[in-house]
Amino acid sequence: MTFKKDSVPWNKGLTAETDERVFRGTRAVIKANKNRSKQHQTNINHALKGRKVHNKGRPWEEWMSESGQQNSSQSQFKPDHAPWNKGLPWEQWMPPEGIENQREWCTSKRARKHLLENSLKVSQRREEDPEFATRLIRNWQVAIHQTPNKAEEWLGRLIELACPGMYVYNMGDFILGGKVPDFVNYEDKRVIELFGELFHAKEEEQIRTEWFEKLGYKTLIIWYNELISDQKAVAHKIYNFEHGVEL
Numbered sequence: 001m002t003f004k005k006d007s008v009p010w011n012k013g014l015t016a017e018t019d020e021r022v023f024r025g026t027r028a029v030i031k032a033n034k035n036r037s038k039q040h041q042t043n044i045n046h047a048l049k050g051r052k053v054h055n056k057g058r059p060w061e062e063w064m065s066e067s068g069q070q071n072s073s074q075s076q077f078k079p080d081h082a083p084w085n086k087g088l089p090w091e092q093w094m095p096p097e098g099i100e101n102q103r104e105w106c107t108s109k110r111a112r113k114h115l116l117e118n119s120l121k122v123s124q125r126r127e128e129d130p131e132f133a134t135r136l137i138r139n140w141q142v143a144i145h146q147t148p149n150k151a152e153e154w155l156g157r158l159i160e161l162a163c164p165g166m167y168v169y170n171m172g173d174f175i176l177g178g179k180v181p182d183f184v185n186y187e188d189k190r191v192i193e194l195f196g197e198l199f200h201a202k203e204e205e206q207i208r209t210e211w212f213e214k215l216g217y218k219t220l221i222i223w224y225n226e227l228i229s230d231q232k233a234v235a236h237k238i239y240n241f242e243h244g245v246e247l
Helices: 020-034 037-050 064-073 096-107 109-128 130-145 150-162 203-213 226-230 231-243
Strands: 184-185 191-194 217-224
Touching: 020 096, 037 184, 064 096, 096 109, 096 231, 109 130, 150 184, 150 226, 150 231, 191 203, 191 226, 191 231, 203 217, 217 226, 217 231
Parallel strands: 191 217
Antiparallel strands: 184 191
16 A cells, blocks of 8 residues: 555544444454463564654654644644543543453453552562652652542542541641551541552552551541442441441
8 A cells, every 4th residue: 555645544534433444443453452462562562672763852843744733733732721531530431442441450360460569569668668668658749749639539528428527638748657548537546548440459458457457547448439330338338437337
């Protein structure tokens, strides 16, 4: 196939939602990437190693075509532009194939092993190296900007509904055993953590609970999937954790 200078691609302007051919092609690419062997990926990495990017370090005005510059100047992505999916859970805007891949990864043995191994390595080094622990917490405080994300805001509202005035969001100023719990009840020595399946292995729930218990704090772990699927049940769970009776 020869790509001539003013030729228009057959799929220009088409999406998987509007064209069956694009849809089938997208599914085929996802399936191929999913079934790619480890040796295949290794071969790709070796092939790309050392390859120079032609536009690396150069202003886009030097290498982008005139039509590309014109389209870029008319793009919706302005400095103060808010993404259309800002604040929405990824389940609401991600394609079904992406959601399926995410959930398969979250529940896979490989993901749990990877997350648990990394967590244990970091915990071990933090205990052995106080300077590393201090630096880790400082970097974490800078990274999160000391403000709750959308999921933490949802959980905060449920906590306030179930236990008014008892918990406060921890902006990084309260460090418990080298960790920074999300919500803290200082008077009753209880903490509530929000765990995302993409970042925490299931085994971490018991590890975190036992670790805080040694320091005199009772812990409740809320998982992201249960938060978005049944908030009423989460509110009951929080109330029972704090009071030990049904709401």
